[in-house]
Amino acid sequence: MDRLPDSVAAPMAEPVHRTLCTDCGISRSSDPQRCGRACQFIQPDYAGLETRVHGRARDPSRGDEQHFGPLRRMLRASLRVPSTGAQWSGITTRIAERLLETGAVDAVLTMTADADDRWRPVPVLVTQAKDMAACRGMRMGYAPLLSLLEPARERGFKRLAVIGIPCQVYALRALEQELGFERLYVIGTPCSDNTTTERFHEFLALLTDRPETMTYLEFRADYHVEIRFADGSRRCVPFLQLPLSQLPSDFFPLTCRTCVDYTNVLADLTVGYMGGQGEQWLLVRNERGEELISLLGDELRTSALGSAGKRAGPVRGFLANVERAAGGLPLRRMPDWLRPIVGWLMPRVGPRGLEFARARVEMKAVETVIHLRREAPRKLRNMVPPHVWPLVEPYGLTPASHEVRAGSSQAVNSA
Numbered sequence: 001m002d003r004l005p006d007s008v009a010a011p012m013a014e015p016v017h018r019t020l021c022t023d024c025g026i027s028r029s030s031d032p033q034r035c036g037r038a039c040q041f042i043q044p045d046y047a048g049l050e051t052r053v054h055g056r057a058r059d060p061s062r063g064d065e066q067h068f069g070p071l072r073r074m075l076r077a078s079l080r081v082p083s084t085g086a087q088w089s090g091i092t093t094r095i096a097e098r099l100l101e102t103g104a105v106d107a108v109l110t111m112t113a114d115a116d117d118r119w120r121p122v123p124v125l126v127t128q129a130k131d132m133a134a135c136r137g138m139r140m141g142y143a144p145l146l147s148l149l150e151p152a153r154e155r156g157f158k159r160l161a162v163i164g165i166p167c168q169v170y171a172l173r174a175l176e177q178e179l180g181f182e183r184l185y186v187i188g189t190p191c192s193d194n195t196t197t198e199r200f201h202e203f204l205a206l207l208t209d210r211p212e213t214m215t216y217l218e219f220r221a222d223y224h225v226e227i228r229f230a231d232g233s234r235r236c237v238p239f240l241q242l243p244l245s246q247l248p249s250d251f252f253p254l255t256c257r258t259c260v261d262y263t264n265v266l267a268d269l270t271v272g273y274m275g276g277q278g279e280q281w282l283l284v285r286n287e288r289g290e291e292l293i294s295l296l297g298d299e300l301r302t303s304a305l306g307s308a309g310k311r312a313g314p315v316r317g318f319l320a321n322v323e324r325a326a327g328g329l330p331l332r333r334m335p336d337w338l339r340p341i342v343g344w345l346m347p348r349v350g351p352r353g354l355e356f357a358r359a360r361v362e363m364k365a366v367e368t369v370i371h372l373r374r375e376a377p378r379k380l381r382n383m384v385p386p387h388v389w390p391l392v393e394p395y396g397l398t399p400a401s402h403e404v405r406a407g408s409s410q411a412v413n414s415a
Contacts, residue, residue, distance in 0.1 A: 012123070012147045020255050020379075022194065024168045025123065025146030026175070040170035041255055043382040046265065049173050053266050054286045058387060064354065066390060067361045068283060069265025072290065074275065074354075075282040077302045085136045087218060088280050091300070092163060092187055092271045093132050098295035099161050099185060100129040106157040109164075110135050111143055118215070119204075120197040123148050125157070135163075138217065141197030146171055149179060159183035165191035166261035173266045185288060188267025190274065194256045203251075206243040208235070221277055221356055249325070254375055258368045260388050262361050268292060274357035275305055281357065309351040311359035312394070318363045319395050322370050365391040381405055 016027035020041040027035050036042060047057040050070050058065040065071055083090025096108045107125045112135045114120035121139035125148055126132055145168045152160055160181050162172060169188050176184060195203075204211035207227060216228035224236040264270045269289035275281035282302075284290055293300070351359045365388045372380040380403050389399055 012144060015144065020376075022167045022253075022255050023142040023144045024171045025144035025148070026171050028144050028147040029150055034175060035171075038171040038174040040167055040261065041258070041383060044170065044260075044385055046261075046385045046387065049170070049266055053173055053268075058265070060387075060390070064358065066387065067358050068263045070285055072284045072286065074305055075284070075293075075302045076276050076279050076305045077282050077300055078279045079296075079299055080301050081299070083133075083136060085133070087136065087138050087216075088273060090136060091280050091282070091296070092189065093136050094299065095187060095269075095271075095292050095295055096126070096135075096161060096163060097129040097132045099292075100127070100132070102295065104295075105159045105161045105183065105185060107152060107155075108132065108161045109145060109148055109152060111139055111145065111163070113137070113139060117197065119200055125152055125155070139197075140194070140200040142194070143168075153180065157181075161185040161187065163187045163189070164264075164267075165189055165194075166259065166264045166266075167191075167255070169264055169266050170261065185292060186267045186269075187292065188264030188270045190262050190264055190270065190272040191259070193252045195252055199251055203243075203247065206246055207237065218273075221273055221275075221352070223350065254371060257371045258376075258383060259364065260368055260383075260385060262364045263357075274360055275307075275354045277306055277353045279303075281305070306353035307355045308353060309355050311351040311355050311362065314350060314359055315362045315366065316395060319366050319370075322367050362391050362395075366395060366397065369397050 012025075013028040015021070015023050016032040016035070018027060018035060018039075021027065021035075021039075024039075026032070026038050050057040054070040056070060058070050060066040063071065064074075068074075077091060079089040079091060079094060082088075083093060086093060096110065099105045100108060107127045109123065109125055110132075111121040112124045114122050119140050121141055121143035123143060123145045124135070126135065143165075145162070145164050149172075158181060160183070162169070162184065164172065164186070166188065169186055172186065201211065204214055204217070207225075208214065210229070213230045214227060215230050216226070218226045219239075220226055223239045225239065225242065227235045227237065229235075263272070263283065265285070267289075268286055269292045270283040270285065272281045272283075282293065284293060350356075368384060368388065369380070369392055372383060376383075382405065384399075384403070386404070389397075389404075
């Protein structure tokens with residue numbers, strides 16, 4: 001595996017304990033009190049930040065903005081020449097390389113792998129395009145990315161690109177105006193159901209009897225998880241055969257079970273997979289996002305997104321399982337003889353393309369409401385923004401009057 005030079009990394013302070021925290025890095029800064037106005041798990045203002053970042057908040061009448069946030073356009077894309085070692089074809093890393101090659105930024109704030117654990121994320125400031133190769137691939141675990149914002153300023157960096165997941169990007173945007181960077185590019189990746197790196201290793205051990213040789217893991221839009229090994233071999237596991245029922249109830253923390261920003265709506269450009277049907281899914285959100293795409297020129301192959309199948313049934317099934325799990329009951333387990341049949345059917349008749357992406361966003365919204373009602377009901381009114389309730393209403397979840405913020409336009413149930 002490629003390694004970054006030691007000079008790229010920077011030391012970090014210890015985090016300040018918070019009840020709900022994914023360690024984005026702000027609590028490690030010189031002013032940990034900023035968490036109160038930066039954290040998406042306290043009292044997020046998506047409409048306000050969307051307006052400041054993109055020029056307007058999401059508009060439910062404009063295509064898929066209710067689900068995915070403000071958009072200019074969406075693309076299905078891949079690099080014509082995939083980058084070796086990339087998670088998909090390498091679009092995110094290649095854009096970062098181009099930003100450095102063209103001098104558009106002084107540094108890229110992103111993640112690389114820990115020297116002793118390929119799965120553990122370590123924040124880094126990259127100043128040379130050639131060093132971005134060491135940042136390719138997936139990491140799993142809490143990653144204090146924003147702890148390096150102050151070191152970046154101390155080193156005199158005025159133009160910065162940040163590659164981050166939603167909880168990191170929300171905090172970055174909330175503090176953006178006071179950070180003082182002359183230019184900021186934000187490339188977001190979707191995120192869901194994170195856990196600690198230690199817990200992730202427990203999951204890997206359930207997937208294979210040789211987890212130490214695994215080099216790659218990806219949840220794909222064809223309802224399979226792809227695993228690669230150091231000897232070059234590969235294995236695909238249908239979602240239905242994943243050992244999720246064997247995981248402890250606290251495997252995924254409450255923060256990740258109640259995240260309302262799967263698609264990273266405050267990034268200039270979101271690069272994911274859910275709507276890509278085997279390729280990457282690009283959500284261009286503003287003019288800066290268009291600028292990032294243009295850096296790739298003819299290196300990027302694009303096509304129109306597809307959509308097929310129906311999401312309502314799978315989302316209702318997910319809702320039933322979440323309600324059981326939240327109530328302390330075991331997950332409903334499909335008979336072993338039926339799993340291969342359903343596993344064969346899902347990629348063919350289940351939601352695909354954009355319908356798959358809509359399904360996952362609705363599943364996350366459903367999960368948020370159910371778990372907050374069960375585990376932190378007093379936080380629900382502040383943690384769930386108004387745009388989430390219309391996503392869950394078709395599944396029988398409507399807010400009571402005490403579950404919405406005062407002044408919200410969301411219709412409430414008087415129960």
